Amino acid sequence: METIGIASGDGKALKMDMTPQSTARLEVRGLKRNFGGLDVVRDVSLSLQAGQVTGLLGPSGCGKSTTLRIIAGVDHQTEGEVWIDGQMVAGPGVFVPPEKRHIGLMFQDFALFPHLSVGDNVAFGLSGTRTEKRQRVYTLLDKVGLGKFVDKFPHELSGGEQQRVALARALAPKPSIMLMDEPFSGLDNRLRDGIRDEALSILKEEGAAVLLVTHEPEEAMRMADEIALMRAGQIVQHGAPYNLYNAPVDLQAAAFFSDVNVISGVVDGALTQTAFGQFLAPGVPDGSTVDIVIRPQHLKIDFDRGGVGPSPTLDHGVWARGLVKRARFIGKESLVEFQMERDGSILTASVPSVFLPKPDTPLWIAIRRDRCFVFPRR
Numbered sequence: 001m002e003t004i005g006i007a008s009g010d011g012k013a014l015k016m017d018m019t020p021q022s023t024a025r026l027e028v029r030g031l032k033r034n035f036g037g038l039d040v041v042r043d044v045s046l047s048l049q050a051g052q053v054t055g056l057l058g059p060s061g062c063g064k065s066t067t068l069r070i071i072a073g074v075d076h077q078t079e080g081e082v083w084i085d086g087q088m089v090a091g092p093g094v095f096v097p098p099e100k101r102h103i104g105l106m107f108q109d110f111a112l113f114p115h116l117s118v119g120d121n122v123a124f125g126l127s128g129t130r131t132e133k134r135q136r137v138y139t140l141l142d143k144v145g146l147g148k149f150v151d152k153f154p155h156e157l158s159g160g161e162q163q164r165v166a167l168a169r170a171l172a173p174k175p176s177i178m179l180m181d182e183p184f185s186g187l188d189n190r191l192r193d194g195i196r197d198e199a200l201s202i203l204k205e206e207g208a209a210v211l212l213v214t215h216e217p218e219e220a221m222r223m224a225d226e227i228a229l230m231r232a233g234q235i236v237q238h239g240a241p242y243n244l245y246n247a248p249v250d251l252q253a254a255a256f257f258s259d260v261n262v263i264s265g266v267v268d269g270a271l272t273q274t275a276f277g278q279f280l281a282p283g284v285p286d287g288s289t290v291d292i293v294i295r296p297q298h299l300k301i302d303f304d305r306g307g308v309g310p311s312p313t314l315d316h317g318v319w320a321r322g323l324v325k326r327a328r329f330i331g332k333e334s335l336v337e338f339q340m341e342r343d344g345s346i347l348t349a350s351v352p353s354v355f356l357p358k359p360d361t362p363l364w365i366a367i368r369r370d371r372c373f374v375f376p377r378r
């Protein structure tokens with residue numbers, strides 16, 4: 001704690017706490033949850049600001065929903081604290097019940113009340129006069145594009161429309177925090193993209209701090225300002241989507257966002273030798289293995305000219321020859337699989353548009369040096 005001394009009227013020095021107060025809407029500190037002897041959440045810390053969307057991203061079973069449930073107050077942590085707007089709501093000796101936390105919740109199985117109209121569903125958690133409630137219901141239904149549906153019942157709406165009503169209902173009491181657990185996973189792809197974008201702009205407008213739980217990297221990158229990547233109960237990397245994609249902490253983090261190619265090599269004098277030339281492996285002991293990781297779109301391809309490949313460059317290093325095994329067009333791009341001549345390993349390149357060379361065509365491949373990651377093998 002930083003303190004400052006001030007002389008009081010009677011000459012005694014007073015001490016004032018000058019520790020900066022956190023401006024975070026939601027702060028989670030050292031959260032731990034143990035089930036039957038197993039820590040499913042381990043030392044999770046997060047800080048969310050107003051108007052900011054944080055994606056809590058990770059594979060199934062890594063502890064995302066448990067973290068969310070503890071924040072919502074429907075589960076209890078084994079250790080750690082939850083703070084909302086500068087007030088501790090869960091911590092040693094403190095437990096504020098869910099209904100007093102001022103949190104909006106939206107889940108995949110959002111369960112609108114079937115016997116209530118759309119308007120009454122949205123008004124359900126609202127306090128205030130009849131007119132105030134009505135105004136808020138109409139404002140939100142207009143925002144989600146369902147102003148005309150106020151008297152309809154949930155079974156008369158499509159899945160996407162129901163989801164929008166659920167969003168309006170969750171936002172109606174102006175929660176300072178919005179927790180969303182895979183809220184769009186029940187929708188088909190095309191519908192989902194539209195609703196995600198719409199939901200995002202409404203959430204931003206409303207100024208809530210949003211924690212979005214998802215196992216889909218694309219959803220997290222599309223919606224979140226920041227991503228907390230979770231694995232086996234822990235946050236392994238936290239930052240802007242761009243940074244997680246372009247500077248992953250390890251092979252698993254890289255592979256979570258897209259397919260990756262892995263080229264392995266053994267270290268000798270902080271260098272490793274591969275078919276694509278040398279790579280630096282600073283600080284890695286001699287004799288240990290490193291994985292050079294590269295996404296398919298960062299492979300370069302050139303044609304074979306009588307068995308001779310392009311000259312090495314600083315950007316691409318050495319070119320290596322491979323034979324096409326398979327090529328598929330998948331929409332915006334083509335995926336071409338090669339078997340490398342040097343060691344028989346398989347690499348996949350993604351090429352924009354249509355590129356479908358025949359099997360066994362020899363081609364030269366290089367990798368973008370500025371786009372590959374070198375990780376010591378664990």
Ligand SMILES: Nc1ncnc2c1ncn2[C@@H]1O[C@H](COP(=O)(O)OP(=O)(O)OP(=O)(O)O)[C@@H](O)[C@H]1O
Nearest residue numbers: 035036040058059060061062063064065066067215
């Ligand atoms: N009440 C409980 N009792 C025992 N184990 C539990 C309980 N709730 C969750 N778990 C276990 O904790 C781990 C984390 O579960 P959690 O639901 O938080 O994961 P998740 O990342 O949200 O997964 P998904 O994406 O599949 O929902 C899982 O192994 C789960 O089986």
